Amino acid sequence: MAGVSVATASRVIAKADYPVAAATRVRVIEAAGALGFVRNAMARGLSRSRSDSVGVIVPALHAYYAAMIEGIDEAATRQGLTILLGLSRGDEAKREQLVTEFLERRVDGLLICAGADDHLPGRTPTEMPIPTVLIGQQANPGFPIVVTDNVAAGYEVAEHLWSLGHRAFAYLAPDKGWHDFRDRQAGVSVFLKQADEAYKLDVLDGIYSEADAFSRMGEALKGGLAATAVIASTDRHALGAMAALTDAGRWVPDAVAVVGFDNYLSSQYLRPALTSMHMPAGEMGRLGLETLVAAIGGHQVPMRSELRATLVARGSSVPSP
Amino acid sequence: MAGVSVATASRVIAKADYPVAAATRVRVIEAAGALGFVRNAMARGLSRSRSDSVGVIVPALHAYYAAMIEGIDEAATRQGLTILLGLSRGDEAKREQLVTEFLERRVDGLLICAGADDHLPGRTPTEMPIPTVLIGQQANPGFPIVVTDNVAAGYEVAEHLWSLGHRAFAYLAPDKGWHDFRDRQAGVSVFLKQADEAYKLDVLDGIYSEADAFSRMGEALKGGLAATAVIASTDRHALGAMAALTDAGRWVPDAVAVVGFDNYLSSQYLRPALTSMHMPAGEMGRLGLETLVAAIGGHQVPMRSELRATLVARGSSVPSP
DNA sequence: CTGAAAGCGCTTACAG
DNA sequence: CTGAAAGCGCTTACAG
Incomplete structure (x- = not known):
């Protein structure tokens, strides 16, 4: 024409x-x-052998990963990359299937977000045909990874509560498979072990949700839990624990201090407002995408990028009675 | 070989x-x-003129849209469709750009999620070259749409509070551009107008976040707000309002009842637990994707599918003092 | 500055 | 049951 x-x-x-x-x-x-x-981007992609897209795999879309994806999206938009989204739902087979699907679609790179023992079955870095970056602790050695220092975060939470005079702690944990949470717990232990005074640490495990935290904390309180400070693996678990404490007449923060991790937007509007370790999920996403772009561009990328969490102290943690 | x-x-x-x-x-x-x-899915797609993918556009990734996307993903996985995700961030230009990008990628269909006055600039149904389905109320006539009946939901909330003896209400609203919220408010008004007793309704508007709800409610309380029942457009706004009420010494639910919409997972663990209208976001997503698949398949699809919200009464709403 | 032509990696009538 | 060939819609050396 x-x-x-x-x-x-x-x-x-x-x-x-x-x-x-x-x-x-x-x-x-x-x-x-x-x-x-x-x-037609398919024809264009076919002839350039480049799709200008990246695959993003997350376990689910709760607030933490949602924030991560918003960070990824921001950086991806800036780079002109489209996001193919895959929800693995914590299922290894599903996850592998998503990887295969994204490989077929010839994404330029892969971003795998997790905080647990999620594997890439049978995929070592040399077997993976495209640049791949992990975000969040996970069990796949050899890939570039972006993490937040969870040990330091746990350490700092314990230090915060210790400085408020607390000596009896309860830690709400999932199980060992969750790297992020395991490290937060490890950080707490590291701090306590080097402390110069006696302390008590109860671990309530098997907690994966608000509901778990609520019921386990309820039981523990009936069993005479003596902790004056509760450390929850996430704000969601903290919320469940606070509900159980309130229902048991143990007022937060007067009787028991509570601290969470993640610092969800809502946490500051709880009453008492929840003290929380802010984990920079969006920042991790952004950095992960940028690392991936560098790798796609053939540049050398750091094998490990570590961000810092920051404590946001609020009303739920006050000096021990 | x-x-x-x-x-x-x-x-x-x-x-x-x-x-x-x-x-x-x-x-x-x-x-x-x-x-x-x-x-190679690009080559396959090119020759079949079919990409087995759908574009999904949401304004942001907060809990409501996250739940919607999980529903979409579930149905899409079942149909063997990959999701291209686009965040419009409430920006019309960005949204249009995403539509163009998805069109270039030859997605088989488009799912546009919103609850506000988001337009598809210059895209009437006849101009849109691929099947497109809207999820949530929005200003684009002529496209098949999946909604939840927000007027009925608002009506039911008002009825619930009325039956508890409340006669003085405050409604926390964004502005008129938000269809979902406008309809919830309309439903409240419809109920009240047909009631056979005097009532009072204060509208606090310009509220888009927890923070807005918190500060506007704080001001209103200082100004002597007389409401015994607060209706918030979402649970997030309810949370901000509850914080302001608590800070002002107006205990929920004894002094003031509070009800929200959306029924986020966390709402049941607030203390008092938040009464909320459960909006079936995941279900809307699933139904939207299924409608889209039917349209892609060349089938006739309903122009409007309406789901129902369900009231979940909890501790934050009790009989008026 | 412009065009002819090969090639990207599949699918699918068409013929056998 | 199998293959040769055209075609999907671009990009890009290569030549002019």
């Missing part, structure tokens, strides 16, 4: 900087507009 | 039911395994 070859048309549509006569350029653009031309 | 033509290879790889000699089939499968063959 513009009276030019497809080669020329392609050049004006796809490469803004390619030298094309101004008049020709105009004719092509006008024709494209009149025809309602929409270029 | 299997000593067959690409046509035959394609048939065993891509069409399980195509008649191919058993021995040939085995040779192809073995060769594919040995070669680590991964089929």
Whole structure:
């Protein structure tokens, strides 16, 4: 319609900087507009062997991963990359299936978010045909990974409560498979072990949700739990624990201090407002995407990038009675 | 490597039911395994003019849309469809750009989630080249849409509070551009207007977040707000309002009842537990995707599918003092 | 500055 | 049951 070859048309549509006569350029653009031309990314991708897309796999879409994805999206948008989203639902087979699917779609890179013992079955770094970056602690050695220092975060929480005079603690934990949580707990232990006074630490484990925290904490209180400070693996677990404490007439923070991790937006509007370790999920996502882009670009990337958590002290943690 | 033509290879790889000699089939499968063959979805898509993917656009990833996406994902997985995710961040230009991008990628259909006055600039149904389904109220007539009856939901909330003896209400609203919220408010008004007793309704508007709810409610209380029942557009706003009430010494639920919408997972662990209208976001997502698949398949689809919200009464709403 | 042509990796009538 | 060949819609050396 513009009276030019497809080669020329392609050049004006796809490469803004390619030298094309101004008049020709105009004719092509006008024709494209009149025809309602929409270029075909599959054909483009096929011939360039590049899809300008990345696969993002998360276990689920709760607030922590949602924040991570928003960070990934922000960086991806800036880089002109489209996100293919996959929810693994903590299922290893599903996760492997998503990897295969994304590989078939020829994503330029893969971002795998997790905080637990999620494996990439049979996928070592050398077997993975495309750049892959992990976000959050997980059991896949050899891939570049972006993490937040959970040991330091746990350490700092314990230090905070210790400085408020607390000596009897309860830690609400899932099980050992969850690296993030295991490390937070380890950090707490590291601090306590180097302390110069006696302390008590009860671990309530098998806690994966508000509901678990609520019921386990309820039982523990009936069993005479003596802790004056409760450390929950996440704000969600803290919320469940606070409900159980309140229901048992143990007022937070007067009778028991509570601290969580993640610092969800809502936590500051709880009453008492919840003290929480802020884990920079969005920042991790952004950094992960940028690392991936560098790897796709053939650059050397750090094998481990570590961000810091920051304590946000609020009303739920006050000096021990 | 299997000593067959690409046509035959394609048939065993891509069409399980195509008649191919058993021995040939085995040779192809073995060769594919040995070669680590991964089929190219871009080439496949190009030749079939079908990408087996759908574009999903949401304003942001907070809990409501996260639940919606989980529903969409569940149905999409079942249908063998991959999700391309786009966050519009409430920005119309960004949204339009995402639509264009998804069109270039030749998604088989588009799912647009919103609850506000988000437009598809210059895209009428006839101009949209692919099947498109809307989820949540929005300003784009002519597209099939999946909604929850927000007027009925608002009506029911008012009825609930009325039956508890409340006659003085405050409604926390964003502005008129938000269809979901406007309808919830309308439902409240509809109920009250047909009531047979005097009542008072204060509207606090301009509320888009926990923070807004917290500060506007704080001001209103200082100004002598007389409401014994607060209706918030979402649980998030309810949380902010509850914090302001607590800080002002107006105990929930003894002095003031509070009700929200959305019924986030956490709401039941607040103390008092928050009474909330459960909006079936996941169900909306699932139904939206299924409607889209039907439309892609060339079937006739309903122009409007309406789900019902369900009231979950909890401790935050009790009889008026 | 422009075009002819090959190639990206599949699918699918069509013929045998 | 199998293959040769055209075609999907781009990009990009190569030549002019």
